[in-house]
Amino acid sequence: MTELQAGRTSESLGVPHTGAQSLRSRYRDLLIALIAFIVLALLPLLTSSKALPDFVIRCSAFGLFATSLNLLVGYTGMISFGHGMFFGLGAYCFGLIMQKTGASIPVAFLATMAITAIVAVIIGAICVRLKEIYFAFVTLAFQMLIHSTILSWVSLTGGDQGLRGGIPRPAFLGIDLSNQIHLYITSLALLVIGLLVMRQIAQSPFGYTLRMIRDNAGRASFIGINVWRVKLTIFVLAALFAAVGGVIMSLFVSGAYPEFAYWTISGEGIFINMLGGITTFLGPMVGTVLLLILNDTVTRMTEYYGIVLGVVILFFAIGLRKGLMDFVVEWYAQRRRSGEGF
Amino acid sequence: MDLDALTGCLASSACVVTQTTSGLIIGMLLFLVAVGLTLIFGVLKVVNFSHGAFYMFGAYFALTAYQLTGSFVLAMLCGAAGTALLGLIFERVFMSQVYGANVLMQLLVCYAFVLIFDDVVRMVWGPEFRSMGMPTAFQVMPLFIAGGVVPPYYLLLIGVALAAAIVLGVGLARTRIGKVIRAAAHNPGMVSALGINTGLIYGGVFALGCMLAGLAGALAAPVRSLTPGMGFSVLIESFIVTVIGGMGSILGALIGALLLGLIRSFGSLGFPLFTEGLMYLFMVIVLVSRPSGLFGKEVA
Numbered sequence: 001m002t003e004l005q006a007g008r009t010s011e012s013l014g015v016p017h018t019g020a021q022s023l024r025s026r027y028r029d030l031l032i033a034l035i036a037f038i039v040l041a042l043l044p045l046l047t048s049s050k051a052l053p054d055f056v057i058r059c060s061a062f063g064l065f066a067t068s069l070n071l072l073v074g075y076t077g078m079i080s081f082g083h084g085m086f087f088g089l090g091a092y093c094f095g096l097i098m099q100k101t102g103a104s105i106p107v108a109f110l111a112t113m114a115i116t117a118i119v120a121v122i123i124g125a126i127c128v129r130l131k132e133i134y135f136a137f138v139t140l141a142f143q144m145l146i147h148s149t150i151l152s153w154v155s156l157t158g159g160d161q162g163l164r165g166g167i168p169r170p171a172f173l174g175i176d177l178s179n180q181i182h183l184y185i186t187s188l189a190l191l192v193i194g195l196l197v198m199r200q201i202a203q204s205p206f207g208y209t210l211r212m213i214r215d216n217a218g219r220a221s222f223i224g225i226n227v228w229r230v231k232l233t234i235f236v237l238a239a240l241f242a243a244v245g246g247v248i249m250s251l252f253v254s255g256a257y258p259e260f261a262y263w264t265i266s267g268e269g270i271f272i273n274m275l276g277g278i279t280t281f282l283g284p285m286v287g288t289v290l291l292l293i294l295n296d297t298v299t300r301m302t303e304y305y306g307i308v309l310g311v312v313i314l315f316f317a318i319g320l321r322k323g324l325m326d327f328v329v330e331w332y333a334q335r336r337r338s339g340e341g342f
Numbered sequence: 343m344d345l346d347a348l349t350g351c352l353a354s355s356a357c358v359v360t361q362t363t364s365g366l367i368i369g370m371l372l373f374l375v376a377v378g379l380t381l382i383f384g385v386l387k388v389v390n391f392s393h394g395a396f397y398m399f400g401a402y403f404a405l406t407a408y409q410l411t412g413s414f415v416l417a418m419l420c421g422a423a424g425t426a427l428l429g430l431i432f433e434r435v436f437m438s439q440v441y442g443a444n445v446l447m448q449l450l451v452c453y454a455f456v457l458i459f460d461d462v463v464r465m466v467w468g469p470e471f472r473s474m475g476m477p478t479a480f481q482v483m484p485l486f487i488a489g490g491v492v493p494p495y496y497l498l499l500i501g502v503a504l505a506a507a508i509v510l511g512v513g514l515a516r517t518r519i520g521k522v523i524r525a526a527a528h529n530p531g532m533v534s535a536l537g538i539n540t541g542l543i544y545g546g547v548f549a550l551g552c553m554l555a556g557l558a559g560a561l562a563a564p565v566r567s568l569t570p571g572m573g574f575s576v577l578i579e580s581f582i583v584t585v586i587g588g589m590g591s592i593l594g595a596l597i598g599a600l601l602l603g604l605i606r607s608f609g610s611l612g613f614p615l616f617t618e619g620l621m622y623l624f625m626v627i628v629l630v631s632r633p634s635g636l637f638g639k640e641v642a
Binding site for chain 2: 073079081126129130132133134136137138140141142144145148149151152154263267270271274278304305306307309310311313314316317318321
């Protein structure tokens with residue numbers, strides 16, 4: 001077995017949970033989330049530059065997307081290569097509803113979630129029966145199907161030009177998303193709430209069922225777990241969080257473009273997961289920040305972005321064979337163990 | 343949607359012949375790419391996600407060789423041999439590191455090379471569209487079959503692809519090397535215990551698969567325009583072919599590629615904007631009814 005898989009099993013073994021412990025860890029998660037939210041929310045006070053808030057908004061969009069992908073890849077062992085379709089779907093649904101119907105933002109948001117859930121149930125019902133590489137391909141094919149639908153349905157989606165003319169952002173509940181600071185705080189809130197909910201999913205009994213299916217699907221089904229239904233559930237849940245990321249992105253750029261639904265988004269999602277590490281919950285978040293920084297600096301320095309990115313990927317895939325957070329966690333565990341020896 | 347154009351075409355034999363031949367050449371090119379993919383998967387159990395890049399290199403190598411020497415045959419040979427060598431190096435140096443690792447690692451290594459190869463082509467040959475032009479030997483009167491126009495180059499292309507299919511099929515089924523390859527696909531540990539160098543077989547099969555993709559690229563060079571990133575759409579389509587036909591089945595790849603080629607050429611008449619979508623739809627239908635593909639082995 002690879003180091004990656006070995007790392008995963010050792011993680012899933014050390015989980016004798018008692019009720020009190022899980023309650024305590026839940027409060028701890030909540031506390032960390034609150035502190036992170038407050039610190040990041042105060043960030044614009046420290047700097048007047050617009051670049052930093054913009055960066056954090058993009059991090060929220062991609063962070064939600066990548067972390068939701070990790071629910072599939074890292075926790076359930078389902079390597080989806082088409083997760084980006086839900087990112088694009090969220091962006092387009094939200095943008096279209098806002099442009100065509102003039103609904104209020106919360107209504108459009110909920111409608112987007114409902115549509116994404118329906119699409120994800122249909123696509124998931126077909127895909128989750130398939131294993132490993134077939135699953136990866138078929139999700140990729142669905143991604144391309146959605147992408148080509150967006151390109152060809154010009155009257156609705158604007159084809160390869162994308163949704164233009166801006167997305168109207170009427171104020172609601174005193175929140176005005178056309179204001180940069182309001183948008184910043186809202187994306188941040190969506191990110192923190194999204195991460196918190198996903199964390200709850202990952203730490204719940206359902207979350208441990210996911211790990212079990214990843215490690216031994218046959219055994220899970222022997223003890224009476226309906227593997228297909230569990231996989232479908234997590235597929236749909238992950239799709240919803242990816243769609244939230246898409247909504248944030250469409251609010252940020254005030255539009256939606258076919259690239260949001262293109263396969264490269266999925267590729268980047270996988271890569272973010274790999275970069276940050278898939279054995280820790282926050283790994284994808286770390287990966288998102290790393291990739292976006294890498295993106296911004298490399299595109300400024302050279303036009304051959306692909307070569308640089310490719311070499312970095314190779315370094316992580318062949319050199320380290322794990323993500324940054326995996327590395328940090330293992331290093332920390334090793335240090336603690338050697339500390340106990342004395 | 344333009345169903346009138348489709349029914350109108352089906353009513354005239356000339357149009358049917360033209361569309362069928364154009365479907366056949368799309369299918370045959372796809373077959374060459376897809377059969378390499380399926381062969382590599384069947385023996386090495388890895389999915390070469392960067393296979394499209396070899397198709398691209400085949401086309402560019404052929405372009406350069408043709409411009410330097412003016413010989414069409416040399417251009418084809420260069421395209422095939424160059425990509426085979428490139429594939430061998432790629433397999434020995436990089437892919438062999440991730441055998442047995444999980445699919446994610448293999449996808450990532452290939453993804454890295456898709457990015458790198460596209461940029462390398464952009465550096466060497468430039469980002470703009472290039473075209474090789476039809477070789478003078480084939481600049482002759484097209485044939486007319488039942489009123490439809492068939493350029494002679496199309497016949498050559500179909501012939502070469504068919505020959506490759508037959509050589510490959512017979513070679514795998516009847517020759518000693520074919521037997522060893524099939525054995526290595528089945529049980530590499532045992533094959534290596536019998537004193538056969540499995541690393542050599544893996545490298546050879548990978549190079550063969552890449553060579554077929556490169557040959558497809560070289561054959562496509564006179565009839566398609568060349569651009570960095572041209573490999574990706576071909577890659578996606580050959581994935582569809584292998585999934586429809588069943589992973590690891592050569593016959594499946596042939597049938598799947600031809601079906602897809604025909605869907606593309608006739609679909610472009612009836613649904614000009616949704617041609618790509620039609621292919622994905624077809625794949626979904628096949629997978630829902632037969633999850634392991636038309637000719638794949640049943641998977642539990």
